[in-house]
Amino acid sequence: MGDLKLQNITIDYDHTPVVHDFSLTVENGQMASLLGPSGAGKTTVLKAVAGLLQPRSGEIFIDGRLANGLPPEKRNAVMVFQKNLLFPFMNVEQNIGFGLRMQGRSNAEVHRRIEKILELTELTGLNRRKVHELSGGQQQRVSLARALVLQPAILLLDEPLSSLDATLRQQMRELIQDIQAQTRITTLFVTHDQAEALMMSQRVCLLLNGRIRQVGNPQELFYRPADPEVARFFGGCNFFEGQLKNGVYYSPFATVAAPELADNGQRLNATIRPEDILISVKGTQGLPGRVQKASFEGGTTRIWVQCQNRVFVVLAPRTDLCAGQNVRLHLPKDKIRIFPPGN
Amino acid sequence: MTTDTANARGNARTRPNPGLLVIGRLVVPALAVVTLLFGGGLVLGLVQSLGYLPATGMQMFTLRHFAGVLSDPDFFYSLGLTFYIAATSTATAALISVAMALVLTSLARRQRVVHFIFQIPLTVPHLVIAVALVFMMAPTGLLSRAALKLGMINSSASFPLLINDSWAIGTLTAYVWKEVPFITLMILSVLRRTGMELLEVGKTLKASRRQRFFHITLPTIFPSLAAACLIVFAYTFGAFEVPFLLGQTYPMTLPVWAYKSYSDVDLMARPEGIAIGLIIAAVIIAAVVAAQLLTKAARHRGLVL
Amino acid sequence: MVAAGVIVVVLLPFVPLVMWSLSDRWFYPELWPRQWGLRAWQYVFSTAGTQILGGLWQSVGVAATVSCISVGIGMPAGRALGLFDFRGKDLVAVVLILPVIVPPLCVAMGLHLWFIIIGLAGSFLGVVLVHLTFCLPYAVFVMWGIFSNYDPAYEEQARSLGAPAWKVLVRVTLPLTFPGIIVAGLFAFLLSWSQYLSTLIIGGGKVATLPILLFALMGSGDRPVAAAVSIVFVAPAMLALLFSARYLGGRSITGVR
Numbered sequence: 001m002g003d004l005k006l007q008n009i010t011i012d013y014d015h016t017p018v019v020h021d022f023s024l025t026v027e028n029g030q031m032a033s034l035l036g037p038s039g040a041g042k043t044t045v046l047k048a049v050a051g052l053l054q055p056r057s058g059e060i061f062i063d064g065r066l067a068n069g070l071p072p073e074k075r076n077a078v079m080v081f082q083k084n085l086l087f088p089f090m091n092v093e094q095n096i097g098f099g100l101r102m103q104g105r106s107n108a109e110v111h112r113r114i115e116k117i118l119e120l121t122e123l124t125g126l127n128r129r130k131v132h133e134l135s136g137g138q139q140q141r142v143s144l145a146r147a148l149v150l151q152p153a154i155l156l157l158d159e160p161l162s163s164l165d166a167t168l169r170q171q172m173r174e175l176i177q178d179i180q181a182q183t184r185i186t187t188l189f190v191t192h193d194q195a196e197a198l199m200m201s202q203r204v205c206l207l208l209n210g211r212i213r214q215v216g217n218p219q220e221l222f223y224r225p226a227d228p229e230v231a232r233f234f235g236g237c238n239f240f241e242g243q244l245k246n247g248v249y250y251s252p253f254a255t256v257a258a259p260e261l262a263d264n265g266q267r268l269n270a271t272i273r274p275e276d277i278l279i280s281v282k283g284t285q286g287l288p289g290r291v292q293k294a295s296f297e298g299g300t301t302r303i304w305v306q307c308q309n310r311v312f313v314v315l316a317p318r319t320d321l322c323a324g325q326n327v328r329l330h331l332p333k334d335k336i337r338i339f340p341p342g343n
Numbered sequence: 344m345t346t347d348t349a350n351a352r353g354n355a356r357t358r359p360n361p362g363l364l365v366i367g368r369l370v371v372p373a374l375a376v377v378t379l380l381f382g383g384g385l386v387l388g389l390v391q392s393l394g395y396l397p398a399t400g401m402q403m404f405t406l407r408h409f410a411g412v413l414s415d416p417d418f419f420y421s422l423g424l425t426f427y428i429a430a431t432s433t434a435t436a437a438l439i440s441v442a443m444a445l446v447l448t449s450l451a452r453r454q455r456v457v458h459f460i461f462q463i464p465l466t467v468p469h470l471v472i473a474v475a476l477v478f479m480m481a482p483t484g485l486l487s488r489a490a491l492k493l494g495m496i497n498s499s500a501s502f503p504l505l506i507n508d509s510w511a512i513g514t515l516t517a518y519v520w521k522e523v524p525f526i527t528l529m530i531l532s533v534l535r536r537t538g539m540e541l542l543e544v545g546k547t548l549k550a551s552r553r554q555r556f557f558h559i560t561l562p563t564i565f566p567s568l569a570a571a572c573l574i575v576f577a578y579t580f581g582a583f584e585v586p587f588l589l590g591q592t593y594p595m596t597l598p599v600w601a602y603k604s605y606s607d608v609d610l611m612a613r614p615e616g617i618a619i620g621l622i623i624a625a626v627i628i629a630a631v632v633a634a635q636l637l638t639k640a641a642r643h644r645g646l647v648l
Numbered sequence: 649m650v651a652a653g654v655i656v657v658v659l660l661p662f663v664p665l666v667m668w669s670l671s672d673r674w675f676y677p678e679l680w681p682r683q684w685g686l687r688a689w690q691y692v693f694s695t696a697g698t699q700i701l702g703g704l705w706q707s708v709g710v711a712a713t714v715s716c717i718s719v720g721i722g723m724p725a726g727r728a729l730g731l732f733d734f735r736g737k738d739l740v741a742v743v744l745i746l747p748v749i750v751p752p753l754c755v756a757m758g759l760h761l762w763f764i765i766i767g768l769a770g771s772f773l774g775v776v777l778v779h780l781t782f783c784l785p786y787a788v789f790v791m792w793g794i795f796s797n798y799d800p801a802y803e804e805q806a807r808s809l810g811a812p813a814w815k816v817l818v819r820v821t822l823p824l825t826f827p828g829i830i831v832a833g834l835f836a837f838l839l840s841w842s843q844y845l846s847t848l849i850i851g852g853g854k855v856a857t858l859p860i861l862l863f864a865l866m867g868s869g870d871r872p873v874a875a876a877v878s879i880v881f882v883a884p885a886m887l888a889l890l891f892s893a894r895y896l897g898g899r900s901i902t903g904v905r
C-alpha cells in the first residue's frame with residue numbers, strides 16, 4: 001500500500017525528450033488511468049516509475065519515499081507489460097512464483113500465496129500448464145497474477161487488455177476492477193482506448209505527445225475538455241468561434257452567459273458534443289440548416305448539417321433524415337463548452 | 344484457446360499439409376544429394392574398413408582393421424587428447440561467449456565497429472588462424488621476440504612451448520579465437536529477440552542481477568548455447584588443419600592419425616585410416632545423442648525452453 | 649574498455665601475417681624486419697603468379713559452384729521444412745544434421761575409392777560433390793529458419809492479383825527471402841572456401857585450391873610467402889563479410905562458421 005507521486009518528470013530517449021514535465025499523483029488505494037494514443041509516451045512513464053528508465057529530471061515518490069536512484073528490484077512497484085512476457089521455460093506456477101522465489105520465501109509460503117492468487121485471478125487448477133498451452137486471456141491473467149502475488153505498493157498495468165478480443169476484454173476489465181477493489185493496491189492503468197479509461201477509474205490523465213493535457217474525473221474530461229485537442233481525442237468535432245462582451249459569449253450559433261470569463265472583447269473557441277445538439281424537421285425555432293449526409297450507425301445516426309458557413313455533426317437516434325432536407329438545429333446553452341483564453 | 348495456442352506453436356502447425364507429392368518434390372533433391380554422397384561415403388568407408396579393398400585383391404570380411412586401431416596402445420592417448428582439445432576449447436569458448444554476449448548487449452548500439460570487428464574471425468579459415476598463430480607463438484615467433492626484447496627471457500630456448508606442446512595451447516587458442524564469435528552471435532540473437540524484455544520483467548519482479556542471470560538469461564539462451572556448443576565440439580573433434588599445424592607430432596589427434604594412415608605409402612594402412620574416421624564419426628554422433636537426451640530430461644523438468 | 653579488448657584480440661593475429669609478408673629479411677630475435685620489401689608479394693603475383701592466382705580462381709570456382717547448387721537445391725527443401733509439418737520430418741532433420749556434425753574427413757575417405765572408379769577423383773566436379781555433402785545441409789538449415797517466419801499468403805495475394813506462378817517466384821518469393829538467400833549462399837561459400845582435407849583427398853593435389861597451396865608453402869618454410877598467401881586467402885571472405893554487412897543492413901551473420 002502506498003501512494004504514487006510524480007513531479008515534473010522529463011524522460012529522454014537518445015537525448016530527445018519524449019515525456020515532458022509530467023506530474024501526477026495517485027492516492028493510496030486508488031486506481032488512475034493514463035490515457036493516450038499510441039506513441040504518446042505512456043509506456044515510457046510506466047518504465048520510469050518501475051525503474052527501467054531514469055528520468056532526466058523530476059522526482060518519483062513511491063509510498064512517500066524518493067525512488068529516483070533505486071534500481072527496479074528495490075522499488076515497491078511492479079509493472080505488467082503490454083505483451084504478457086511470460087517466461088516460456090516455466091509453467092504457470094513457476095511464473096507466478098518467480099518473484100517470491102527471488103525474495104527467498106519458503107516453499108510453503110510460496111505455495112499458499114500462489115493458490116490464493118490463482119483463485120483471485122480465476123486460474124485455479126492451471127498450476128502445471130505450459131505457458132503456450134494457455135489462451136490469450138489466461139496468459140494475461142497469469143501475467144497479472146505474477147505481479148499481484150508480490151503485493152506491491154504500486155501496480156503498473158501497461159495496456160494489459162489490448163491483445164484480447166472485445167468480450168474477453170470486458171470480462172477482464174471487470175476482473176481487474178474487482179481485484180483492485182479487493183486488494184486496494186494503488187494502480188496506474190494505461191490504455192489507448194478512451195472508453196476503457198473512462199470506465200476503469202474515477203481519475204483519468206490524458207497524455208498527448210508526451211505532455212499531460214488534462215487530469216480529472218471521466219465526466220470532466222468528456223464534457224469539459226481543457227482545449228480543442230482534448231475534445232477531439234474524445235470524439236469532439238463541432239468547433240466554432242465567438243466573442244465576449246460584458247460577461248456574455250456571442251457567436252453566430254449561440255449566445256451564452258459566461259460571467260466567469262470577464263475579459264471584454266476577447267475571441268474564444270467553443271465546442272459542443274455531437275450527441276448534445278438537438279435536431280428537428282418542423283418549427284421555426286433554432287438555426288436553419290440543410291442535411292449534407294446521414295450515416296446510420298446502429299443506435300444512432302451521424303448527420304452532417306450545413307449551417308451558415310459551418311458543418312455540424314449531429315448524433316441522433318432517428319432514421320428519417322436524408323441529404324438535402326432542411327432542418328433546424330438547437331445548441332443547448334448548458335452543453336456548450338467555451339475554452340478558456342489561449343485555446 | 345485455439346488460435347492463440349496454434350500461433351504460439353509456430354508457423355508449420357497452422358498450415359494444412361499440402362500432400363506428400365508436393366513436399367516430396369521440394370525435399371527429395373536435397374535429400375537425394377545428401378543420402379547419395381554423404382550416406383554413400385559412410386557406407387563405402389565402412390565396407391572398405393571391413394576388408395573390401397579391390398586394389399589389393401582383398402575381398403574378405405574382417406574386423407582386424409578396427410581391432411588393429413583399438414588395440415594400438417596409442418589409440419586411447421589419441422582419443423583422450425582429441426577429447427581434451429574438443430571439450431576444453433568448447434567449454435572455454437562457451438564461457439567467454441556468454442560473458443561476451445552479456446557485454447555486447449549492454450554496449451550501446453552505436454558501437455557498430457565493435458560488432459563488425461567481432462565478426463571477422465567467422466570468415467577466417469581455420470588454416471589461416473593456425474598459420475598466424477605459428478608466426479605468433481612459435482619459439483621464434485613474434486611473442487618470443489617481444490619477450491626477449493623486454494628481457495623476460497634470455498633466449499628462444501627459455502620461451503615456453505606454446506606450439507606443438509603437450510597441453511595443446513596453440514590448438515586451443517586457435518579454436519577459442521575462432522569459435523567465440525560463432526557461439527556469441529548464436530546467443531546474442533536469442534537474447535536480443537526475447538531476452539531483453541524478459542530481463543525487464545525480471546527486474547520489476549525484484550530479481551537481483553545474479554538471479555536474473557541464473558533464472559532468466561541462462562534458461563533463455565540454453566537451447567542455442569547447447570546447439571552451438573555441440574557444433575563446435577563436433578567440429579573440433581573431427582578437424583585436421585589446426586592440430587596438424589599447431590599440435591604435437593606425438594601423440595596425434597584422431598583426425599591427424601586417420602589422415603596419416605590413409606595417405607600412408609603402405610596401402611594396407613588405408614583401411615585403418617578409414618576405421619579411425621568412422622570411430623571419430625561414432626564418437627561425435629554418440630555425443631550428440633547424449634546431449635539430446637540430457638536436454639530432453641532437462642526440458643522435462645522444466646529447466647530450459 | 650571491452651571494445652578495445654575485442655579489437656586487439658581479433659586483430660592481433662594479423663599483425664605477424666602482415667609484417668612477415670612485407671619483410672625481405674627478418675632474423676630472430678629482431679622485433680622488426682631487418683629489411684622491409686615486397687619480395688613475397690612479387691613472388692605471389694609474378695614469379696608463382698600463375699600457380700597462386702590459379703589457386704585463387706580454383707577456390708572461387710569451387711566455392712561459387714557449391715554455393716549456387718546449395719542454395720538452388722536447399723531453398724525448396726527449406727521451404728517444405730519451414731512451412732509444413734509432415735510425417736518423417738524428424739527423420740529428414742536427422743539425415744540433414746548428420747553431415748553438419750560428422751567431419752568431412754570420414755566421408756571423403758569413403759567416397760575416394762568410388763570416385764576413383766567412376767573417374768571423379770582429381771576432378772573439379774569431384775571436389776564440388778564432396779563439398780556439397782556438408783554445404784548443402786547448412787544451406788537447408790538457413791532456409792528452413794527463413795521459411796518458418798515466412799508467410800506464403802503473400803504469394804496467394806499475388807496469384808489472386810493475376811501474377812503467373814513464375815512471376816510470383818521472381819517478384820514475391822525471392823525478394824521476400826532475399827536476405828536469407830544471401831546468408832545461405834555466403835554460408836556455403838565460406839564453408840567450401842576454407843575446406844582443406846576433403847579437397848586434398850578427393851582432388852589428390854590436382855585441384856589446387858588456395859588452402860592446398862598454403863599448406864604446401866607452410867611445409868616449405870618460406871614464411872613471407874606463406875604470410876602473403878594467407879592474406880590472399882582471407883581477403884575474399886572478409887570482402888564477403890563487408891558485403892553482407894552492407895546488404896543485410898548491419899545485421900550480423902549469425903550462424904556462419
Ligand SMILES: Nc1ncnc2c1ncn2[C@@H]1O[C@H](COP(=O)(O)OP(=O)(O)O)[C@@H](O)[C@H]1O
Nearest residue numbers: 013014018036037038039040041042043044045
Ligand atoms: N527504445 C526507444 N528508443 C527511442 N525512442 C523510443 C524508444 N521507445 C519508445 N520510443 C519513442 O518514445 C515515444 C513514446 O513511446 P511509448 O512510451 O512506447 O508510447 P506508448 O506506450 O504511449 O505507445 C514514441 O514516440 C516512441 O517512438
Ligand SMILES: [Mg+2]
Nearest residue numbers: 042043082158
Ligand atoms: Mg506502449
